[in-house]
Amino acid sequence: MFPLYRSVFKRSLSALHKNASITKDMHTTVINMKPNVAVVLSGCGVYDGSEVHESSAVLVHLSRAGAAVAIFAPDTNQLHTINHTKGETMEPNRNVLVESARIARGKISPLSNLKAADFDAVVFPGGFGAAKNLSTFAMDGAKMTVHTDVVRVVKDFHGHGKPIGLCCISPVIAAKVIPGCEVTVGQEQEDGGRWPYAGTAGAIKAMGATHVPKNVTESHTDMKHKIVTTPAFMCETKFHEVFDGIGKMINGVLKLVK
Numbered sequence: 001m002f003p004l005y006r007s008v009f010k011r012s013l014s015a016l017h018k019n020a021s022i023t024k025d026m027h028t029t030v031i032n033m034k035p036n037v038a039v040v041l042s043g044c045g046v047y048d049g050s051e052v053h054e055s056s057a058v059l060v061h062l063s064r065a066g067a068a069v070a071i072f073a074p075d076t077n078q079l080h081t082i083n084h085t086k087g088e089t090m091e092p093n094r095n096v097l098v099e100s101a102r103i104a105r106g107k108i109s110p111l112s113n114l115k116a117a118d119f120d121a122v123v124f125p126g127g128f129g130a131a132k133n134l135s136t137f138a139m140d141g142a143k144m145t146v147h148t149d150v151v152r153v154v155k156d157f158h159g160h161g162k163p164i165g166l167c168c169i170s171p172v173i174a175a176k177v178i179p180g181c182e183v184t185v186g187q188e189q190e191d192g193g194r195w196p197y198a199g200t201a202g203a204i205k206a207m208g209a210t211h212v213p214k215n216v217t218e219s220h221t222d223m224k225h226k227i228v229t230t231p232a233f234m235c236e237t238k239f240h241e242v243f244d245g246i247g248k249m250i251n252g253v254l255k256l257v258k
Contacts, residue, residue: 042129126168
């Protein structure tokens with residue numbers, strides 16, 4: 001090999017190794033690229049935005065799996081801002097993108113920039129922000145509407161046959177936007193307060209979707225629509241069980257990446 005070509009080849013191979021792993025056998029070379037996953041947040045805080053522990057669990061499991069991640073949120077005002085020590089509204093109100101940037105460590109983009117063509121999958125953590133800022137489920141139940149950009153993103157990924165992961169309350173978004181899909185938000189009975197939001201399953205059914213009961217450490221995969229869901233903090237339980245269930249969801253999403 002001529003020296004110039006050898007130098008170019010080495011530089012190209014080095015660049016490839018930064019973003020892919022290469023495995024060889026006698027006949028083929030297989031290049032396994034990192035999955036590129038978008039995460040959509042809805043603020044910062046369980047009562048008015050994204051649930052922080054769920055968001056962190058999503059990011060940790062994606063990181064451990066070697067995924068490349070980009071974070072997005074709507075550039076709009078929250079429905080309201082909640083004082084998390086009192087459970088009461090407070091002033092002034094806050095911006096969803098600005099608040100979500102706290103979780104994203106500042107590395108975040110407006111949801112209007114998110115396109116399915118640029119990613120392999122999208123994941124929506126839970127928290128009341130999904131029911132207040134990404135949709136109106138908290139106010140309107142089964143008659144809810146969904147933020148215009150959220151509808152666009154969900155339909156875009158679904159139309160491209162790319163997986164969608166949702167946890168906690170956020171599966172209601174898929175139930176509304178993708179008719180006939182299957183999701184889980186946990187159990188359908190409160191079980192002495194262990195599942196305080198069990199009534200959500202009824203709303204999901206009222207929207208024409210199928211609810212599949214699951215425990216907090218489990219996930220459900222709708223293979224037809226490539227939707228993976230897990231209950232997370234729809235259950236009053238220990239943090240590590242929520243973390244483990246979200247891990248099942250992320251694994252399920254990544255298995256569906258082509």
